[in-house]
Amino acid sequence: MSAFSDSDPALKPLEIFGAELRKHRHRAGLTQEQLAEITQFSRSLLGFIERGQRTPSRNFAQRCDDALGAGGELAHLWAQVTRAASPRWFRGWLEVEQEAHTLHSWEPLVVPGLLQTEDYARAVIRGEPGITEEQVEKAVEARLERQKIFSxxxxxxxxxxxxxxxxxxxxxxxxxLRRQLEYLQEVAELPRIGIQVVPLALGATTGTSGGFIIAQFSGSADTVYIESANHGQVTDRSEDVAAIHARYDTIRVGAYPQHVSIELIREVEKSWT
Incomplete structure (x- = not known):
């Protein structure tokens, strides 16, 4: 059971993380000053995080976990904190994504989040109107955490x-962008990742209305995530799933095969040098 499940429901995820950090620190018999010296983080940052006033980084959680002998609890709790920081409408998809054995993605505008480099993800997220730098970094951390499904x-x-x-x-x-295109070439060599590109010259409009992902499971119906300007939609309604499958199949028919797609990615990457 997670620390979130055991805690006062009125507490916020950051407060729960701070309370767990403080508990493990006391159990280890360390003061904030001592833990700060061991982890090379400032005492003031430790204080803010223990009070639930600052968002810990993945590196912070892991170093405190190691220093306090928490057995991975703080690192695991950090993942829950980043998950809780996601919009409510997206949290349902995170659960779907974790359970799926196959994911099919169409993206007309940006590289899908599961294959974004850190710098590319940061640039994409910064495009959100009114977002603060702290919110950007939290969202980047959450996106990188999602990518661990490939590990x-x-x-x-x-x-x-x-x-x-x-x-x-x-x-x-x-x-x-050049580094992002290099990364796409790298991951395309993995046996469980396939990448195809739809050429501009095709002039097709089937997928221009927005991106989507199809998640497939063993023994249960498919679920789809459909992007929109304000928030995405997660649904397993048979009519919606069938419509997205038809759209995906139509788009994929016009795509280059993988080896041609990767060569195109390589050519475009060189053009950005």
Whole structure:
């Protein structure tokens, strides 16, 4: 059972993390000053985090976990904190994503979050109107945490179809995009990730209305996530799932095969040098 389940429901996730950190510190017989010296974080930052007033980084959680002998509890709790920081409408999809054995993604505008580099993700998230730098960093941490599904013993199959415009849109500047395109070439070599590109010359409009992801499971119906300007929709309604499958199949028919797609990615990446 998670620390969230055992705690006062009125407490916020950051307060729960702070309370757990303080509990483990006391159990280890350390003062804030001593823990700060061991972890090389400032005492003031430790104080803010123990009071639930600052969001810990992944590095902070892991170093405190190691220093206090918490057995992975703080690192695990950090993942729950970042999950709780996600919009409510997206949390349902995070659960779906964790359980799926296969994911099919269509993206007409940006590289899908599961394959974004840290700098590219930061640039994408900064485009949200009114977002603060602290919110940006929290969202980046959460996005990188999602990508850990590919580090599991049996990661999901992930089939991605991108519009060619994604490769040519300099999000974050040419250096950030170049590194992102290099990373796509790297992950495409993994046996459970496939990448195809729909050429601009095709002129198709089937997928221009927005991106989506199809999640498939063993023994249960598919679920889809459909992007929109304000928030996405997660649904397993048979009519919606069937419509998205039909749209995905139509888009994928016009895509280059993987080996041609990767060569195109390589050519575009060189053009940004």
């Amino acid at each position: 599991r013993r049996t990661p999901p199959m992930f089939w991605v179809v991108l519009d060619e415009g994604v490769l040519r849109r300099p999000i974050g500047g040419k250096d950030v």
